Amino acid sequence: MTYADLLLTSDPNITFRADGFKPVVKVFGVPFDATCTYRSGTRFGPNAIRQAFQNVEIYSHRLGVDLEALGVEDLGNLRQTGSVQHMIDAIQKIVKELLAEKSSFAILGGEHSLSFASCSVLPAHTAIVIFDAHLDLRDEYADLRLSHATFLRRLLEIRKADGMIHVGSRAATADEWRYANEMGLTTISCDTIFTLNESQRLFSDFIKGFDQVYISLDLDVLDPAFAPGVSNPEPAGLSSRQLLEFLYALKENFIVGFDIVELSPPYDNGAASVVAAKLLAEISCITSLRK
Numbered sequence: 110m111t112y113a114d115l116l117l118t119s120d121p122n123i124t125f126r127a128d129g130f131k132p133v134v135k136v137f138g139v140p141f142d143a144t145c146t147y148r149s150g151t152r153f154g155p156n157a158i159r160q161a162f163q164n165v166e167i168y169s170h171r172l173g174v175d176l177e178a179l180g181v182e183d184l185g186n187l188r189q190t191g192s193v194q195h196m197i198d199a200i201q202k203i204v205k206e207l208l209a210e211k212s213s214f215a216i217l218g219g220e221h222s223l224s225f226a227s228c229s230v231l232p233a234h235t236a237i238v239i240f241d242a243h244l245d246l247r248d249e250y251a252d253l254r255l256s257h258a259t260f261l262r263r264l265l266e267i268r269k270a271d272g273m274i275h276v277g278s279r280a281a282t283a284d285e286w287r288y289a290n291e292m293g294l295t296t297i298s299c300d301t302i303f304t305l306n307e308s309q310r311l312f313s314d315f316i317k318g319f320d321q322v323y324i325s326l327d328l329d330v331l332d333p334a335f336a337p338g339v340s341n342p343e344p345a346g347l348s349s350r351q352l353l354e355f356l357y358a359l360k361e362n363f364i365v366g367f368d369i370v371e372l373s374p375p376y377d378n379g380a381a382s383v384v385a386a387k388l389l390a391e392i393s394c395i396t397s398l399r400k
């Protein structure tokens with residue numbers, strides 16, 4: 110028995126498991142939002158993304174890739190827990206297993222703390238690309254050391270900053286900006302994206318140094334106009350199109366895995382679910398280019 114069998118439920122699924130079927134990406138959901146401090150509901154995220162995924166086109170015109178023909182395999186959702194530590198332990202076990210069998214994977218959140226788990230077990234030479242409005246570099250928040258607001262701080266305590274890039278930042282405390290500088294974290298803030306217009310070049314220059322990439326995608330990197338249903342919306346963000354341009358710049362890279370987090374369906378009008386589903390499809394298509 111695998112950890113995936115032990116720790117994940119099998120329902121509801123985007124696809125069915127079938128013998129001999131080689132998916133381009135294995136997907137699982139983490140319906141966990143126990144550390145949420147504002148607009149709770151990311152526990153409903155995984156199933157909302159699945160539902161939207163069933164209703165968007167998954168042929169990528171931009172890439173000329175037909176995900177319909179390639180297929181993704183849905184492993185189900187993480188079994189319910191209210192403990193951050195249990196959630197982290199379970200994801201670490203599952204991700205290690207998926208890495209060992211060389212399956213690219215997608216994690217549907219759930220809150221951003223789950224990215225600490227997946228990122229903590231990646232091979233050292235894997236670049237971690239984070240899209241987020243927030244730096245998530247607080248030492249603690251709301252009496253919690255590990256939460257959606259601190260995950261990157263905890264990650265920087267166990268992984269080197271030179272293997273990470275943070276895109277879309279526009280909301281953090283003075284201390285967090287200072288800490289990011291001190292640690293040498295490469296950031297492409299929204300100010301850079303909007304005023305200098307050389308953010309794409311900065312991003313490509315960084316990525317060139319790496320073959321393997323993991324993407325952690327907090328949907329609040331998008332402007333609330335594009336993704337209203339997130340836990341901590343932050344104005345003046347990226348458009349869906351701008352975000353996709355960054356992602357397409359990764360098409361030469363080997364995508365080890367990715368997560369899409371912070372969708373809060375109770376606050377959504379449907380737009381954020383659909384954009385999350387589209388991102389799941391497009392990143393899966395990008396992943397297929399190196400399969």
Ligand SMILES: [Mn+2]
Nearest residue numbers: 242243327329
């Ligand atoms: Mn965020």
